[in-house]
Amino acid sequence: MWSTIGELGEFGLIARVTARFPGTDDVILGPGDDAAIVTAPDQRVVATTDLLVETRHFRREWSSAEDVGRKAAAQNIADIAAMGARPTALLVGFAAPGGLPVAWAEEFAEGMRAECAFAGAAVVGGDTVGADAITVSVTALGDLEGRPAVRRNGARPGDVVAVTGPLGLSSAGFALLQAGVRGPEGARAESAAAGIGDSWQRCLSEHRRPRPPYAEGPAAARLGARAMLDVSDGLVRDLGHIARAGGTAIDVRTAALVPDPALSEAVALLEALGSGGRGAVQHILFGGEDHALAAVFSPETDLPEHWRVVGSVAAPGEDGPRVTVDGAPAEPQGWEHFR
Amino acid sequence: MWSTIGELGEFGLIARVTARFPGTDDVILGPGDDAAIVTAPDQRVVATTDLLVETRHFRREWSSAEDVGRKAAAQNIADIAAMGARPTALLVGFAAPGGLPVAWAEEFAEGMRAECAFAGAAVVGGDTVGADAITVSVTALGDLEGRPAVRRNGARPGDVVAVTGPLGLSSAGFALLQAGVRGPEGARAESAAAGIGDSWQRCLSEHRRPRPPYAEGPAAARLGARAMLDVSDGLVRDLGHIARAGGTAIDVRTAALVPDPALSEAVALLEALGSGGRGAVQHILFGGEDHALAAVFSPETDLPEHWRVVGSVAAPGEDGPRVTVDGAPAEPQGWEHFR
Structure with a gap:
């Protein structure tokens, strides 16, 4: 029996974690191939990415693994919403030391899943690698539903x-x-x-x-x-x-x-x-x-x-x-x- | 005058690096807002992400910064191509120690730019954060041009x-x-x-x-x-x-x-x-x-x-x-x- 992600191994971890991620109507192809496929109904896709590094962006003694997963998802989904778009999908990169408990990785994934579910989006792909510090990359995609994007540059005097x-x-x-x-x-x-x-x-x-x-x-x-x-x-x-x-x-x-x-x-x-x-x-x-x-x-x-x-x-x-x-x-x- | 990214600062680095990234016909909105906007002509988008960690995926004494940038872009663009899709855009997360020379970050960005140009894609967004080890996340997007994706599961006896x-x-x-x-x-x-x-x-x-x-x-x-x-x-x-x-x-x-x-x-x-x-x-x-x-x-x-x-x-x-x-x-x- 394994207790760390090093004992479980990369492919074991991927199998356990991706099993948590349900699809949505926007997911044409989820995790498991070279790339995922997501709907882009209005022929444009909104995309944003963030990196989170342990001790710089979160501390394991201050936040649970599920907290970290939810927050990492939330800050990227918020960027999609801030363009006036509907979030559709997340891709997640997960770097961690081999000694990390499997439970931490699974609870992190659960946080990702839960926040995506709350926002109506789905985790469609990712990558897991070894590293000395937990580092998480999140890319969020969204759909503008035919509207112009709301950018930062439209304010006018009197607004x-x-x-x-x-x-x-x-x-x-x-x-x-x-x-x-x-x-x-x-x-x-x-x-x-x-x-x-x-x-x-x-x-x-x-x-x-x-x-x-x-x-x-x-x-x-x-x-x-x-x-x-x-x-x-x-x-x-x-x-x-x-x-x-x-x-x-x-x-x-x-x-x-x-x-x-x-x-x-x-x-x-x-x-x-x-x-x-x-x-x-x-x-x-x-x-x-x-x-x-x-x-x-x-x-x-x-x-x-x-x-x-x-x-x-x-x-x-x-x-x-x-x-x-x-x-x-x-x-x-x-x-x-x-x- | 600065020589490290710590002296230059996050926003200075972003300004210098994003200036390198030209758009293409696929780029509706490039870096600088909450999110980028990329064309998805056939109402689907192909997406893949990877993380690269210094000493695990590359070594600064073995590869130049431009090499690292090119390779990080290449391995993700290859995943898009492997679905039968045309690469359109990359989003890049860049985590590094404050003591990293600005020149290294700029040459890395040049590698990204060059590989994207070679593949017909563009860097449309990213994130820069502090970390003890250089860690790079790359997300690539692509367009299937109306074709079915080529997945991993279609082989038949006799092929x-x-x-x-x-x-x-x-x-x-x-x-x-x-x-x-x-x-x-x-x-x-x-x-x-x-x-x-x-x-x-x-x-x-x-x-x-x-x-x-x-x-x-x-x-x-x-x-x-x-x-x-x-x-x-x-x-x-x-x-x-x-x-x-x-x-x-x-x-x-x-x-x-x-x-x-x-x-x-x-x-x-x-x-x-x-x-x-x-x-x-x-x-x-x-x-x-x-x-x-x-x-x-x-x-x-x-x-x-x-x-x-x-x-x-x-x-x-x-x-x-x-x-x-x-x-x-x-x-x-x-x-x-x-x-």
């Missing part, structure tokens, strides 16, 4: 900036993990002493398993969104992409950034733990990885309730395209790799 | 097995590198003393930059190929996939496996260096990474000259689907990850 999905929770969850709080038992005494409820726990789960509002991507496209992206590096930094791509100035109004109660509680708990720093609004402005959607609409758009207008688009001033917060320059504090 | 492209050269090149021969100067005296010409050097270049016969994939599909794959793990092992997928027995005739002169010279040089082991035919049967194409055709097919018939398909015997060599069982000696 409104709106968001849907949680903001700041993942960032606060990361701060809690850094402060040593990994679950309810990690801060029970402190939160009771500070009179804080337990909704802060949602920040941990949002960090481990973000829940991007996938269906809102195509819905925003149908509403006529002029620009859209998913908030992966922080609202200010990501809106900066829209400002520069369209040659506009974007102002975010902090009064419109109503923190989720879970975020407010997490900030209070972090203060009580002596690990305070960012306020709730700062987590919203500068925290990443929630994979909420931010989009620009014409001011006449009748936005559904779950889109919150948080800012406005203007012609650029002397400083050129940029993002301000309540009219003042905002320093991006996002993450940059290699540095 | 012929044919190959096109070099076989065994990459494996012999790997053996030369392992023996310390990295270029002409590495074995000048020995090859002269043994009366060997210099064509063995091609084995080094085929190992570093395999040249899969991309156009032969769609051409084989038009000829009516019933099964096809690219030879990445060795002819015997890869034909085993076709045998099992189609429930047939495949026999390879060694008399039909005429070694390329470069392979024969490399084997002679390895003997002269005291590093002999595999003969030329063994390199052909069990050596991988050439990414030649192996296909099964009806015996009536009028095959062009560059397809060499090397075996035949029969109904399986008592031992079930398998590959034999000159009628005798052949032990696969391919590479398996994690073990």
